[in-house]
Amino acid sequence: MTDSVRAKPDDSAIVRVRGLTTVLNGKTIFDALDLDIPRGKVTAIMGPSGTGKTTLLKHITGQMRGQSGEVWVDGRNVPALRREQLFELRERIGYLFQNSALLTDFDVFENVAFPLRQHTALPEVLIRNIVLTKLQAVGLRGAARLLPSELSGGMARRVALARAIVFDPMLILYDEPFVGLDPIALNQVLKLIRTLNETLGITSVLVAHELAAVQQVADHVYLIANGKVVAQGDPKTIASDGSPWTRQFFGGEADGPVPFQYPAGDYAASLGFKGGA
Numbered sequence: 001m002t003d004s005v006r007a008k009p010d011d012s013a014i015v016r017v018r019g020l021t022t023v024l025n026g027k028t029i030f031d032a033l034d035l036d037i038p039r040g041k042v043t044a045i046m047g048p049s050g051t052g053k054t055t056l057l058k059h060i061t062g063q064m065r066g067q068s069g070e071v072w073v074d075g076r077n078v079p080a081l082r083r084e085q086l087f088e089l090r091e092r093i094g095y096l097f098q099n100s101a102l103l104t105d106f107d108v109f110e111n112v113a114f115p116l117r118q119h120t121a122l123p124e125v126l127i128r129n130i131v132l133t134k135l136q137a138v139g140l141r142g143a144a145r146l147l148p149s150e151l152s153g154g155m156a157r158r159v160a161l162a163r164a165i166v167f168d169p170m171l172i173l174y175d176e177p178f179v180g181l182d183p184i185a186l187n188q189v190l191k192l193i194r195t196l197n198e199t200l201g202i203t204s205v206l207v208a209h210e211l212a213a214v215q216q217v218a219d220h221v222y223l224i225a226n227g228k229v230v231a232q233g234d235p236k237t238i239a240s241d242g243s244p245w246t247r248q249f250f251g252g253e254a255d256g257p258v259p260f261q262y263p264a265g266d267y268a269a270s271l272g273f274k275g276g277a
């Protein structure tokens, strides 16, 4: 492994993954994975489909645990946390899911208010102030009384973002935030991710496939494949680092180190040919 693919220990890392090994249904998703997410920055996680990007986010929130290894988030090793410590930690992490997952029967205001009503006993006037502040931050205070069915895809994503920041998180995890957005909505979301990161003084981690978008918003990118970090660096230059992984992934080549076949047993044997090679 070259220096460029080895995670560099960094005291300012808010997330520090060490030796994470995760096997799901007999398939190794992470194979002693090491990586650091720098505090206060926007970090992109990229990699082929099924490589474990969403799974990595779930390790950070403690929704999933590996067989071994450590996942440190703001100084706590997540797999070792007790249930209530885990809930405490999760309240400090905002999560924007792949689909915006708004509650269809609730208007925009109530969607953003929902976590506050679920997890706090704040008076209505305070809830109102928090919700309107968050909606203002994403430019949708005027849409407070619209239903999700009345929103464009980009607006829905911004509402979900307002909801994700309702507890003033230290860390926001975005899972595929750019999928299905038209160019205008895409630019609005990009600008918003960057602005929120700066104005709220938080850390952002995003899983995405779109290199052009990642280049506009991210400070650092990790390329994960085969259970490990296979490349990392500046999003502007990573695509041209010349390694077979980056050539295949960013060049969209069908052939390369990423296998076409999902791991499977012996083909001839599975077709019933005895002792098939």
Ligand SMILES: Nc1ncnc2c1ncn2[C@@H]1O[C@H](COP(=O)(O)OP(=O)(O)OP(=O)(O)O)[C@@H](O)[C@H]1O
Pocket (backbone or CB within 6 Å): 024, 025, 027, 029, 047, 048, 049, 050, 051, 052, 053, 054, 055, 056
């Ligand atoms: N709960 C689970 N149980 C068993 N296998 C799972 C589970 N969750 C994910 N997997 C498997 O783990 C692998 C990684 O899935 P994951 O969704 O993290 O990939 P991804 O890199 O986010 O993919 P994509 O880019 O397509 O969204 C896949 O092979 C998937 O089938």
